[in-house]
Amino acid sequence: QLQLQESGPGLVKPSETLSLTCTVSGASISRSTYYWGWIRQPPGKGLEWIGSIYYSGSTYYNPSLKSRVTISVDTSKNQFSLKVRSVTAADTAVYYCGRHPGGTGNHNVLDYWGQGTLVTVSS
Amino acid sequence: EIVMTQSPDTLSVSPGERATLSCRASQSVGSNLAWYQQKPGQAPRLLIYGASTRGTGIPGRFSGSGSGTEFTLTISSLQSEDFAVYYCQQYNDWPPMYTFGQGTKLEIK
Numbered sequence: 526q527l528q529l530q531e532s533g534p535g536l537v538k539p540s541e542t543l544s545l546t547c548t549v550s551g552a553s554i555s556r557s558t559y560y561w562g563w564i565r566q567p568p569g570k571g572l573e574w575i576g577s578i579y580y581s582g583s584t585y586y587n588p589s590l591k592s593r594v595t596i597s598v599d600t601s602k603n604q605f606s607l608k609v610r611s612v613t614a615a616d617t618a619v620y621y622c623g624r625h626p627g628g629t630g631n632h633n634v635l636d637y638w639g640q641g642t643l644v645t646v647s648s
Numbered sequence: 649e650i651v652m653t654q655s656p657d658t659l660s661v662s663p664g665e666r667a668t669l670s671c672r673a674s675q676s677v678g679s680n681l682a683w684y685q686q687k688p689g690q691a692p693r694l695l696i697y698g699a700s701t702r703g704t705g706i707p708g709r710f711s712g713s714g715s716g717t718e719f720t721l722t723i724s725s726l727q728s729e730d731f732a733v734y735y736c737q738q739y740n741d742w743p744p745m746y747t748f749g750q751g752t753k754l755e756i757k
Contacts, residue, residue: 629742633739633742
């Protein structure tokens with residue numbers, strides 16, 4: 526059974542870098558035809574797609590965050606990671622990792638999600 | 649960017665009754681529309697994709713319809729576990745630029 530689990534610091538200071546990792550179990554990232562993505566949700570608000578990565582390292586980012594975000598993959602650990610630079614209070618959110626197919630002609634929906642982790646940006 | 653707008657923001661319905669939630673896209677997304685259910689403290693759960701196809705294990709009381717810019721999620725007979733927040737999401741583009749609606753909170757009347 527596929528499971529995703531986010532991990533990382535729950536508190537980050539303004540102007541610093543937020544770093545999270547998603548560990549995938551029950552499937553191999555490198556043998557998968559799926560993309561692995563990050564989505565966030567500020568407290569009491571809606572969902573925002575941050576970006577996604579393929580096991581080969583191909584990445585796609587939300588243009589609104591692209592200048593501050595890097596997503597990477599470590600197939601040897603079956604993990605993928607998120608870095609958000611120069612964070613402000615507006616980056617406070619629950620961060621989810623998830624899986625979706627890719628390419629044209631597919632239903633590119635998030636069919637598996639991690640439980641989410643709250644990251645607070647505060648001094 | 650395709651903007652997704654859901655209505656209403658909050659819907660109050662009694663158990664056993666039907667609930668109808670709406671989602672509008674700022675431009676056509678074909679049938680590339682999904683619905684998710686989110687309960688407090690939980691991750692979203694995929695309900696519907698392709699505008700009308702139920703996800704794995706989703707009960708038959710959930711149905712989706714629409715295409716282009718207008719979409720509807722209908723829950724035919726509300727159960728207590730259905731009271732939650734519902735989000736629509738478009739996935740029309742590749743490379744992806746996924747956008748979600750702001751959500752509709754379905755509450756007990």
